[in-house]
Amino acid sequence: MKLRKAGIATVSVLALALTATACGDDKKEGGSGSEGGGKSIKIGIKFDQPGIGQKTPDGFAGFDVDVATFVAKELGYSEDQIEFVQTPSADRENALKNGDVEFIAASYSINDEREKLVDFAGPYLLAHQDLLVKADSDIAEGTDLNGKKLCSVAGSTSAQNVKKEIAPKAQLQERGTYSECLEGLAGGSIDALTTDDSILAGYAAQDQYKGKFKLAGLKLSNENYGIGVKEGNKDLKDKINKALEKMVADGAWEEAVKKNLGPAGYKNEPAPKIGVIVK
Template identity: 75%
Template sequence: MKLRKVTAASAAVLALALTATACGSEDKNDSDSSASGDSKTIKIGIKYDQPGLGLKEPDGSFSGFDVDVATYVAKELGYKPDQIEFVETKSADRENALARGDVKLIAATYSINDERKQKVDFAGPYLLAHQDLLVKADSDIAKGTDLNGKNLCSVVGSTSAQNVKEEIAPKANLRENAGYSECLAGLQSGSVDALTTDDSILAGFAAQDKYKGQFKLAGLKLSNENYGIGVKKGDTTTLNDVNTALEKMVSDGSWQKAVEANFGPANYKNEPAPKIGDIVS
């Protein structure tokens, strides 16, 4: 009788353990499905507010060069367009989003630098951008020093604006706004003379229908910005797969088509497609 009681108790404990294990496996799968390539969807971090690069349209769709690159890469990884979930990823949260597993990849004007490479791995680069100026189409600003005594606009905390003030035109009158839209409004009205950030971002704004023909890029190449696709640190398999996809996108002409479609209206003079691992300092 005693033996039966022990056996019954053991069976009960074993049943509870199996139940707990099953629940744990379910939870793990649910967690992995949010970002893992093993699921039926893939989450990719992008910007929602950068025309020409990453923009959420009023109808809920997405457009831009980063979106086109991300969609192509996801296709090569085995996902259809309706299996891609784009997640808004702010600049300050990009490393954490990958570490937490909120997203599988990040394609969001993500410049590769040594500090970031300590926290994430980068596929690419897939675009070489430069800091530049956006000015009115009839502006006579042709070089950085022309900004001395002029009104320069950028967003709060912008390293681009500080670079101009400290290194190029210390006598420029810097105005910092919460967003680029305020700077564009000022540029349109004439209250500011130039807007500075990456040329790819500036080209995206200038290519909007409401601004066509009003602005131009100065073409100054004030810095080099190597855009890469962020991957969770240590995920070598995904990193290699994304690099293979990017190489194919360039070789089959899809990369150039995406550049022309998203930046063409602003007469953006893009650099040739960079080679994988070729970081321009």
């Protein structure tokens, strides 16, 4: 009887050990996480920015999409393990804070206020704020916007920059998406749309709008695009930075820029150095 009890105890200990090991493996391999190799990963992008991040009938396309996909692969995820989540400008910080996404690549400019709320990998693109106007518009200088209707999206700093720096009397019109601003510009209810030149170039290059709009060519600010991660997640930030460095080194970065923004005649700045913010 004593031997039988000992045998049962041994089997029980072994079973517990195997269960603990299995649980440990599930924790490591399952779910969305920054370690890679998980079942899926949720990444925040824009759904309505041609050339940057856009949801199409064939899937997702744009420079940010290509960057996010490259980074995810370096973290250990295949394309079919990526779940893209729409993250409007006003929702980006909350999406990271609440854990709705693992990281965000959504024309996310690094600035002091945002760095108080989230951490940034990168930058991975240097863009400049500009204006998009109708092809026959006489708006050439920022001061011409005084009294004009200026559109941007809620949560963006672009329109506030214009009002503060060059056109304090511009009439700010906020919309939920850039597409809504563009519709207003095409219809005449908006005089100018302002955001980064990379985004504006993508809109101007769309087939239905070719020849109808023009970029004013003003470098109103420097916009350092970064990949947002939850505050304090240094491990994920470091891994993303390594992935971005690899993307530049092997030519994939330049290829992505030309494929997504080149058709609009966009002249990009050289790939920025990781951690170097151009003011």
